Amino acid sequence: MKYVKALLSVAFAVFLVFALSRPWGPVPALGPFISPYTGFWQNGEAPFSEHFGDRELELDSLREGVTIRFDDVGVPHIFAQNNYDLYYTQGYVTAKDRLWQMDLQTRAAAGRLSEVLGSRTVEMDRRARRMGMGYGAEVNLKTTMSDPISREALLGYTAGINAYIDQLSAKNVPIEYKLLGYEPEHWTPIKCMYMLEQMTLTLAGRADDLAMTNLLKSLGQGTVNDLFPDYPLLKESPVIPAGTPWNFTPLPIPGTSTKKTTSDSTDTENEMMPAIPLSEPNVEGLGSNNWAISGAKSATGYPILSNDPHLELTLPSIWYQVQLHTPDMNVYGVSLPGIPGVVIGFNQNVAWGVTNVDADVLDLYKIKFRDSTHAEYWYNNAWRKTRKRLEMIAVKGSSDSIRENVIYTHHGPIINYEGEKGYTGPTLAAKWIGHEPGNGFRTFYELNIARNYDDYRKALTYYVGPAQNFVFADNSKNIAITVNGKFPLKRKEQGKFLLDGSNPADDWRGWIPMAQNPTVKNPPRGYVSSANQSSTDPSYPYYINWRFAPPERAIRINERLEQMTQATADSFRVLQNDNFSVLARTILPTLLEYLRTIPLGPFQKVAYQTLADWNMVNSAEAIAPSIFEEWVVTLGSAIWKDEFHSDSLAFRYPTRDRTEYLILKQPDARWFDNVKTPAKETISDIVQQSFKAALDSLTARHGPMSPTWRWADVKDTEIVHLSRALKPFNSKPIRNGGGGSVVNASTHHHGPSWRMVVELGPEPKAYGLYPGGQSGNPASPLYMNMLAKWEKGELNELLFMKSPEEKNSRLQSTWTFKKK
Amino acid sequence: MRVLGNYFIILVATGLLQFILPWWVIAVVPFLVCLWRSKHAGVAYGVSLAAVSTVWLAYATFVHNSTQGSMSNRIAELFSLPSGAALMFSVTLLSGLVAGFCGLAGYYVRQLFVKETIVTRT
Numbered sequence: 001m002k003y004v005k006a007l008l009s010v011a012f013a014v015f016l017v018f019a020l021s022r023p024w025g026p027v028p029a030l031g032p033f034i035s036p037y038t039g040f041w042q043n044g045e046a047p048f049s050e051h052f053g054d055r056e057l058e059l060d061s062l063r064e065g066v067t068i069r070f071d072d073v074g075v076p077h078i079f080a081q082n083n084y085d086l087y088y089t090q091g092y093v094t095a096k097d098r099l100w101q102m103d104l105q106t107r108a109a110a111g112r113l114s115e116v117l118g119s120r121t122v123e124m125d126r127r128a129r130r131m132g133m134g135y136g137a138e139v140n141l142k143t144t145m146s147d148p149i150s151r152e153a154l155l156g157y158t159a160g161i162n163a164y165i166d167q168l169s170a171k172n173v174p175i176e177y178k179l180l181g182y183e184p185e186h187w188t189p190i191k192c193m194y195m196l197e198q199m200t201l202t203l204a205g206r207a208d209d210l211a212m213t214n215l216l217k218s219l220g221q222g223t224v225n226d227l228f229p230d231y232p233l234l235k236e237s238p239v240i241p242a243g244t245p246w247n248f249t250p251l252p253i254p255g256t257s258t259k260k261t262t263s264d265s266t267d268t269e270n271e272m273m274p275a276i277p278l279s280e281p282n283v284e285g286l287g288s289n290n291w292a293i294s295g296a297k298s299a300t301g302y303p304i305l306s307n308d309p310h311l312e313l314t315l316p317s318i319w320y321q322v323q324l325h326t327p328d329m330n331v332y333g334v335s336l337p338g339i340p341g342v343v344i345g346f347n348q349n350v351a352w353g354v355t356n357v358d359a360d361v362l363d364l365y366k367i368k369f370r371d372s373t374h375a376e377y378w379y380n381n382a383w384r385k386t387r388k389r390l391e392m393i394a395v396k397g398s399s400d401s402i403r404e405n406v407i408y409t410h411h412g413p414i415i416n417y418e419g420e421k422g423y424t425g426p427t428l429a430a431k432w433i434g435h436e437p438g439n440g441f442r443t444f445y446e447l448n449i450a451r452n453y454d455d456y457r458k459a460l461t462y463y464v465g466p467a468q469n470f471v472f473a474d475n476s477k478n479i480a481i482t483v484n485g486k487f488p489l490k491r492k493e494q495g496k497f498l499l500d501g502s503n504p505a506d507d508w509r510g511w512i513p514m515a516q517n518p519t520v521k522n523p524p525r526g527y528v529s530s531a532n533q534s535s536t537d538p539s540y541p542y543y544i545n546w547r548f549a550p551p552e553r554a555i556r557i558n559e560r561l562e563q564m565t566q567a568t569a570d571s572f573r574v575l576q577n578d579n580f581s582v583l584a585r586t587i588l589p590t591l592l593e594y595l596r597t598i599p600l601g602p603f604q605k606v607a608y609q610t611l612a613d614w615n616m617v618n619s620a621e622a623i624a625p626s627i628f629e630e631w632v633v634t635l636g637s638a639i640w641k642d643e644f645h646s647d648s649l650a651f652r653y654p655t656r657d658r659t660e661y662l663i664l665k666q667p668d669a670r671w672f673d674n675v676k677t678p679a680k681e682t683i684s685d686i687v688q689q690s691f692k693a694a695l696d697s698l699t700a701r702h703g704p705m706s707p708t709w710r711w712a713d714v715k716d717t718e719i720v721h722l723s724r725a726l727k728p729f730n731s732k733p734i735r736n737g738g739g740g741s742v743v744n745a746s747t748h749h750h751g752p753s754w755r756m757v758v759e760l761g762p763e764p765k766a767y768g769l770y771p772g773g774q775s776g777n778p779a780s781p782l783y784m785n786m787l788a789k790w791e792k793g794e795l796n797e798l799l800f801m802k803s804p805e806e807k808n809s810r811l812q813s814t815w816t817f818k819k820k
Numbered sequence: 821m822r823v824l825g826n827y828f829i830i831l832v833a834t835g836l837l838q839f840i841l842p843w844w845v846i847a848v849v850p851f852l853v854c855l856w857r858s859k860h861a862g863v864a865y866g867v868s869l870a871a872v873s874t875v876w877l878a879y880a881t882f883v884h885n886s887t888q889g890s891m892s893n894r895i896a897e898l899f900s901l902p903s904g905a906a907l908m909f910s911v912t913l914l915s916g917l918v919a920g921f922c923g924l925a926g927y928y929v930r931q932l933f934v935k936e937t938i939v940t941r942t
Contacts, residue, residue, distance in 0.1 A: 002931045002932060005931070006925075006928040006931065006932050009924050009925035009927075009929075010929060012921055013847065013918075016847070016917070016918050016922075017918065017922075020843075020918065030914070031842075032842065032843050034911045034915075035838070035843040035876075036876055036880040036882075036883055036911075037839065037879065038842070039843075040891055040892065041879075041880055041883040041892055042883065043891045044883060044884070044886075044888075044889070044892060045890055045891075046886060046888060047890075175891065727897070727898070728893075728894035728895070728897040729894065778894055779887065779890035779891035
């Protein structure tokens with residue numbers, strides 16, 4: 001009997017310990033997680049943070065000493081004697097604040113999420129592998145490491161991150177590792193490249209090709225030309241001011257003489273293209289603004305520059321503020337955790353910023369394999385060999401890795417195979433700028449140390465992608481903007497539709513010379529700007545894309561800049577937060593006309609009057625923008641959905657500009673008729689029905705019209721933790737104005753991810769913040785300490801230090817790194 | 821006295837060893853202590869539970885208070901618990917149960933080696 005008791009009690013005790021030592025579904029191994037010695041408790045931070053204490057550390061591999069001063073918002077100001085130590089320290093402090101973010105983002109890029117998250121992310125990982133993210137990272141690493149300056153930076157940055165990881169004890173690892181039950185792994189230089197690949201994928205990883213091909217098949221060339229023109233019909237205000245002369249002799253475009261109609265490759269077979277993830281339409285709100293004015297327009301007589309990149313708003317923020325100082329450099333701005341240097345910022349002499357160029361640098365090619373071995377594909381009337389790259393996807397909880405043989409053609413990797421499960425289209429290869437070797441780091445390094453316009457121009461030559469509008473201003477009172485990146489030399493509309501992978505005429509055949517990228521310096525109008533709109537007017541001799549972001553933000557920015565005189569940093573701050581809707585100004589009066597003539601219910605009358613009285617500002621408290629924004633979306637669907645949508649096939653609506661043109665200039669167009677109903681609808685039917693439907697939909701979601709319809713509540717901007725699953729780590733609901741088509745582009749989950757204003761001058765004065773904080777620890781007082789000001793549209797003054805000994809009441813603590 | 825002695829041995833040993841060893845110290849120490857010197861099943865269970873609960877409750881309270889619940893309150897929310905205090909209570913209870921059952925196992929294993937007479941002598 002006593003043996004039974006002993007056995008049973010020991011068995012139960014062992015079972016208890018075992019059960020608490022392993023994860024159960026999403027619940028982490030509870031034993032270590034809940035222990036006050038090692039568990040989540042230890043991630044707590046007092047309001048008086050650890051940042052606010054002096055420290056002295058002895059570190060391996062430093063060459064000389066480093067001083068870090070932390071200011072009151074937790075920004076590190078790093079003073080080093082050489083570049084290696086500088087980037088070492090940047091790596092160390094970035095890891096201190098953002099280690100898990102760096103890990104997650106590089107894992108996502110490398111297709112290694114399943115290794116820590118299990119089988120639910122396998123498809124995502126497979127997509128990353130097939131997209132050739134690893135291939136792109138490797139070719140970029142090779143280029144970057146062959147440059148001594150970049151090599152030193154990457155190695156220093158890597159060593160610094162690893163020095164931080166090596167001193168971490170179990171209790172100090174970031175909370176996300178504890179929750180997900182895995183350990184930090186060492187950093188390697190290629191992870192920096194994965195971060196760049198991830199940015200390229202975010203900003204230049206979508207393709208309309210399949211949707212446009214389907215439209216061509218179902219509507220014909222004439223209609224496609226009419227509804228999907230290569231330049232906005234109604235309004236545009238291009239990045240490079242219209243009329244700017246092109247001071248170069250353009251290259252001939254190869255393949256133009258042998259041009260075949262774009263539909264050759266697909267017309268023979270009547271197959272329609274399925275929707276795939278990278279054919280999903282762009283998210284509005286994924287874009288950015290930047291601008292600069294000349295000294296003639298400013299109060300100080302020196303240029304002022306502004307930049308607010310709009311990205312997915314997450315906690316921790318995508319950006320990390322830092323000041324980097326060596327005897328040869330003194331730069332302040334934001335970095336991307338995982339990449340050394342400053343991406344957007346300023347120094348003593350210059351300031352710069354970036355917005356995305358919507359260039360078509362991802363093209364899909366239809367591929368014909370000889371047989372199921374995928375060893376050869378048809379190209380230029382012969383069979384050509386493919387290359388295989390074996391990718392192993394490790395999956396947590398499974399002892400076997402998934403083997404994925406990614407097949408490479410000379411265009412690029414195969415992303416989908418004809419006949420594979422869950423996919424009904426042809427075999428597709430992706431030709432993508434992310435596979436081109438480049439040295440993005442060097443561009444930013446050169447900007448970090450730039451002293452003048454020539455340095456800026458030199459810096460841009462290193463850049464490949466994702467193409468950006470680089471705005472610039474300097475102390476010599478120059479302003480400039482360059483549409484910069486490596487752009488394929490294409491015939492017009494090449495890549496607007498699916499390309500033929502067997503036809504050499506469809507290849508990318510060379511590049512637009514970097515010196516011929518659209519650029520303007522000190523234009524007569526006294527300002528430069530960009531908001532992801534068309535890069536140039538149609539006079540530019542090269543084809544960059546057929547569509548860009550809708551022009552409303554750009555139009556508003558340029559109107560305001562045009563009028564600005566004696567401008568200050570605060571004028572720029574106000575413009576960053578401008579909520580005026582150019583879209584409403586353009587179409588609302590016309591839309592309301594159609595409502596005037598019909599009987600409306602009492603509730604609809606109130607809504608009508610609300611819109612009629614509206615000042616067209618998307619302010620937080622107003623109800624009109626909630627109605628208008630809902631109505632515009634409903635109206636778009638009412639016009640186009642019947643013929644331009646399918647649940648399973650790739651389709652897209654015409655652009656917003658084309659839709660507005662239709663409403664204003666072509667009220668009799670047949671597109672207003674809903675072909676799915678027997679009746680023949682007119683524009684006025686569609687406008688009226690969509691108005692009522694929009695009101696019904698708002699009522700269904702927010703109850704009867706009341707203050708709950710306030711724009712801030714309906715828009716419901718929210719800043720979510722990167723995991724997208726850990727709700728207690730999200731921000732509280734944000735109650736600000738804005739909208740996808742206004743300058744202050746904050747939407748539900750996207751918006752200004754960093755707002756910066758720099759007044760150039762003998763001493764630069766700069767302001768900025770992001771909707772978050774320096775620390776990635778949800779328990780830190782620095783996790784979202786800038787959020788309240790961001791919500792109100794205020795900015796922090798940025799502390800630009802000159803020496804490590806500087807005295808300033810905002811400086812809180814000093815860390816000293818010594819060589820061991 | 822032995823009861824109090826066991827309580828303090830477990831308390832001090834688990835309290836200190838957890839700074840250098842993993843969490844399962846709270847299982848192993850009560851087991852070993854009760855294997856070494858326990859007399860009653862119920863007491864072995866109770867003493868182990870009480871000692872380890874004391875350690876975890878004390879340390880968790882200290883960390884919770886000194887960080888003003890900045891992480892514990894969020895984790896409580898994640899586990900759908902009403903507050904950081906409720907989380908502290910649940911965690912403490914769980915640690916106590918582990919320790920209690922391990923202490924009990926220690927006692928029963930001890931019975932395999934110890935003569936009846938020694939066990940019943942007071």
